[in-house]
Amino acid sequence: MNFNQLELLRYLEETHFNLSKAGEKLNIVQSAASRQVQLLEEELGAPILLRTGKKIHGFTPLGLRVMEEVEQIDLARRNLQTIANDYRDNRTGALHIATTHTQAKYLLPEPIRKFRMQYPQIKIYMVQSSPGEIIDLLHHHKADIAICTEKLDADERLVITPCYDWHHVAIVPKNHPLTLGDIALKRLASFPLLTYSPGYTGYSNIEKAFKAAGLELDVTLAAADSEVIKTYVRLGLGVGIISSTCYEPQNDADLIALDLSHLIARSRTKIAYLKHMYLPSYLQYFIGELLAQSNRSNPEIAA
Template sequence: MNLNQLELLRVLQETNFNLSKAAEKMFVVQSAVSRQLQLLEGELGAPVFERQGKKLVGLTPLGERIMEEVTLINVSKRNIQTIAEDFLHNRNGELHIATTHTQAKYFLPEPIRKFREKYPNIKIYIVQSSPTNLIDLLHHHQADIAICTEKLDESDDKLIINPCYEWHHVAVMPKDHPLSEGEITLERLARFPILTYSKGYTGRSNIEKAVADGHVGLDITLEAADSDIIKTYVRIGLGVGIIAATAIEPQADEDLIARDLGHLIPPSVTRFAYLKQLYLPTFCRFFIDELLRAAGRTS
């Protein structure tokens, strides 16, 4: 058994057990992949993959258990390389941030500006996706850190999850809207079409909780993942928007009224997460410190 064979197992799982794709990723011919797999299974004394003819269709129970160890080995390889680079004060590298549009536009600019001042040669990649997919990006080593409000499950024992900042929702509307004056209640909101976030985005679960607790149904006629899209359709008269207070820009949104909904909708908490077993390089720890500083917290 050698490291190349173990790497082959990882690549096969990544490529959905496709031998030709695995061979391409490992820069060898398919016959070499098949031969290495045959040698490994011969040494182990049992098959690692389930087969239909010559096609690999899944892992055997033994294969499932072996892949757990292969994952640990892969993490260790990454850590060794990162530790060595950190020890040598390597200021050339990459920071991959997985987040949503709202965080990327309204929260991250200042931490990223500070990061760029400190580490001008580190390349920054921002991957915008759904909260559910952000966690998958961490687990598949396609992101170093994920930042979002929804879907960070505290029960995920493979992640370190920390609170970053607390925020609340606001109702946005044109200045001449009936809700621009007087007390806002769920009953009053229910009289108008509501434009808000798609399920799973930016505190939508807290909006649903407030509606359920208040026993008042809201007429949600438009859902979007992007705060700017919601504001656009508020401007053309499609309804009242419910968005994150952090998404209000005083100058750009001076034509709109933003009314606090903190008394109706529970506050939301944006969190950041990273893999527990991965060694964080110095520049990544610096970025986390800047996140907390921007949020008014200390690390």
């Protein structure tokens, strides 16, 4: 058994079990890749790949268990390199951030500005995606840190750090009927609703609130981006439900924000990274700035 054989298994998973593409990542031809898998299976004494003829469909139960150990070995290898870089006080490299559009626009600018001043030689790569895809980026080592609200708590392989709580608001044009009188979920449900796509920006709390009230959450338009929702509210398509911080009084003077914190439970945005991952000094600094930014301004930013 050697490290290249274990790497090949990781590349097989990444390439959806395309042996040729997995071999290319190791600079070997398909026949050589196939031979390496065969040697590993012979050493283990049982198949680790599910096959139909020459086509590979996935991992056997043994293969899945092997992959759990492969992930730990790969993480240990990465940790060793990061520890060595930290020991040399190496200030070059890259910080990969996986987050959502809302976080990128409203939370990250100031922490990134301060990070750039402290570590000017470290490149910053930001990937904006859905919470589910963000978690996958962490597990495939394509992101060092994730910042979002939904789904993180369900993954036991992550270290979760709470960042801040926030609430939703309804946004409507001026002179809209909802601006007069008390606002309630039943009244809100009588209008076409525009809000986030499932899995984004506290959608689960919106859904739970309507369900608890015995109301159907009938969404006319769903989007991942608050700006898109505001655009279609302006066009008269309905009432928007967005994160309170996404309402900007100067830019959104034509809209009115109505507090929904008494109707929809507050949500919590979190920071996450892989368990057992060594945190280099620059990543510790960045996490510290994220938390400091939240404490300084108490932003209510969703993901």
